[in-house]
Amino acid sequence: MNTGQLLSTFVEYFEERGHRRILGSTLLPPPGDPVLFTTSGMHPLTPYLEGRPHPLGSRLVNVQRCLRTVPQDLVRHTLDHFRQDMPPGDVLRHLIEEEQRFRRLLERGRQVLARPRFRGLLTEEDLHYLHDTHGLPRDLVTTLRKE
Structure with a gap:
C-alpha cells in the first residue's frame, strides 16, 4: 500500500461512517491569523472547535499537512525511531x-x-x-x- 492508498483508505473509513470530507488547508494561515505556519493538523478547524458551526456539519474528515518545528535532538530521535539506518x-x-x-x-x-x-x-x-x-x-x- 502506498501513501495515497493509505490516505484514501483512512478518509473512506470515516466517510462510510457518516463523516463529510473537507479539503486540507494551506500551510500558510490566512491574513490576521496569529500563527506563522500551520503547525497542527487541527489548526484550520480552530473556529469550529471553539463552537462555530461548520457548513458541512460536525462529523468531518480530512488529511491536513502541517509544518513541525522541533529541536534538532528530537529530529534525530524521530529519525532514529523511523529509520534506524x-x-x-x-x-x-x-x-x-x-x-x-x-x-x-x-x-x-x-x-x-x-x-x-x-x-x-x-x-x-x-x-x-x-x-x-x-x-x-x-x-x-x-x-x-x-x-
Whole structure:
C-alpha cells in the first residue's frame, strides 16, 4: 500500500461512517491569523472547535499537512525511531529529494491544469479529484492557476 492508498483508505473509513470530507488547508494561515505556519493538523478547524458551526456539519474528515518545528535532538530521535539506518548526514539528501519531488508535483500540476476540463470554474468534485488522483491540494491548485 502506498501513501495515497493509505490516505484514501483512512478518509473512506470515516466517510462510510457518516463523516463529510473537507479539503486540507494551506500551510500558510490566512491574513490576521496569529500563527506563522500551520503547525497542527487541527489548526484550520480552530473556529469550529471553539463552537462555530461548520457548513458541512460536525462529523468531518480530512488529511491536513502541517509544518513541525522541533529541536534538532528530537529530529534525530524521530529519525532514529523511523529509520534506524539513516545517519544525520543523510537528512540533507532527504530534504533535497523532497524538494525534487515537490518540483515534479508542480510540473505535473501545471500539465494537469492545462487540460481543457480544468480551465474554467472548478467544482468541489474537481478539487477532490485533483487532490486524490494527482496529489494537488486546493492551495496549490489556486496558486498554479494564478501563474
